Amino acid sequence: MNVRRYPDTGHDFTDVFLSCPGKLLPVIATASRKSPWLPRAENQAAAPLRLFVLPFAGGGVAQFQAFCRAAPDWLDVQPVQLPGRENRMFEPPVGNLAELVEILQSEVAPHLDRPYALLGYSMGSRVSLELVHALAAAGRPLPLQLIVAAHAAPALPSRIPRIESLDSETFWDLIAGYEGTPEEVLCNDELKMLVEPTLRADFSIARQAVTRTSAPLDLPILAIAGRHDTYAGPGDMQPWKNETSGSFHLQIVDGGHFFLHSHPHAFSSCVFEALKPLSERHGLGN
Numbered sequence: 001m002n003v004r005r006y007p008d009t010g011h012d013f014t015d016v017f018l019s020c021p022g023k024l025l026p027v028i029a030t031a032s033r034k035s036p037w038l039p040r041a042e043n044q045a046a047a048p049l050r051l052f053v054l055p056f057a058g059g060g061v062a063q064f065q066a067f068c069r070a071a072p073d074w075l076d077v078q079p080v081q082l083p084g085r086e087n088r089m090f091e092p093p094v095g096n097l098a099e100l101v102e103i104l105q106s107e108v109a110p111h112l113d114r115p116y117a118l119l120g121y122s123m124g125s126r127v128s129l130e131l132v133h134a135l136a137a138a139g140r141p142l143p144l145q146l147i148v149a150a151h152a153a154p155a156l157p158s159r160i161p162r163i164e165s166l167d168s169e170t171f172w173d174l175i176a177g178y179e180g181t182p183e184e185v186l187c188n189d190e191l192k193m194l195v196e197p198t199l200r201a202d203f204s205i206a207r208q209a210v211t212r213t214s215a216p217l218d219l220p221i222l223a224i225a226g227r228h229d230t231y232a233g234p235g236d237m238q239p240w241k242n243e244t245s246g247s248f249h250l251q252i253v254d255g256g257h258f259f260l261h262s263h264p265h266a267f268s269s270c271v272f273e274a275l276k277p278l279s280e281r282h283g284l285g286n
């Protein structure tokens with residue numbers, strides 16, 4: 001892996017490879033921080049409302065750079081960096097949902113000092129739901145809203161195949177059929193070997209079932225679906241309404257599974273427009 005210094009920035013950049021449709025992205029190899037899980041936490045905006053963002057399988061904070069830049073000044077966006085990707089590439093990924101949620105709860109707890117919301121994209125939607133339940137069970141402050149995107153409702157049978165017993169070749173044949181992994185990865189055996197453990201862990205998390213005895217959440221849920229998403233279309237996301245006793249709204253945007261990238265303005269507008277009334281209602285927005 002090549003590390004080189006760019007004189008115009010003074011940062012070390014490591015060529016780490018991401019599941020961003022159609023291209024590879026260079027990622028800053030940042031200096032160590034108090035929490036590698038929240039790499040932007042030490043640069044928190046003075047915004048009165050915070051938004052934690054949980055990524056899709058294989059994704060990291062770099063995938064949400066444009067989203068962060070587009071955020072209004074009343075919103076502090078905090079993408080979560082999971083191990084096994086970008087500047088945490090050489091840390092072992094977490095493949096157990098309960099374990100991941102337990103870690104996340106302890107990592108976000110010090111940052112619940114202001115009203116906040118949670119946004120999960122694809123696999124991140126599944127994780128964000130369990131995180132809210134864990135926060136509720138621990139008696140911690142709950143988000144003003146949960147936003148889930150591009151992930152079928154948990155009550156539906158998982159369409160994600162079991163990958164535990166698949167050999168590497170069969171696993172990558174499966175991945176090649178999914179939207180989102182760049183050709184540069186699919187055609188490079190070294191890159192595939194590098195990212196395979198993380199993708200396996202993330203796919204395992206996305207399909208893990210949870211037996212729940214607690215009541216549905218009592219908070220608003222916004223579900224955002226891609227009109228042409230073959231993995232989590234509008235019909236697959238409508239049953240998210242059963243996860244809350246509060247209000248539910250399904251928003252449909254153009255695009256497939258990765259409308260985050262193909263229609264970024266439509267996606268960010270859905271999120272920001274949903275949060276703005278909440279901020280005003282709680283006396284946060286201008």
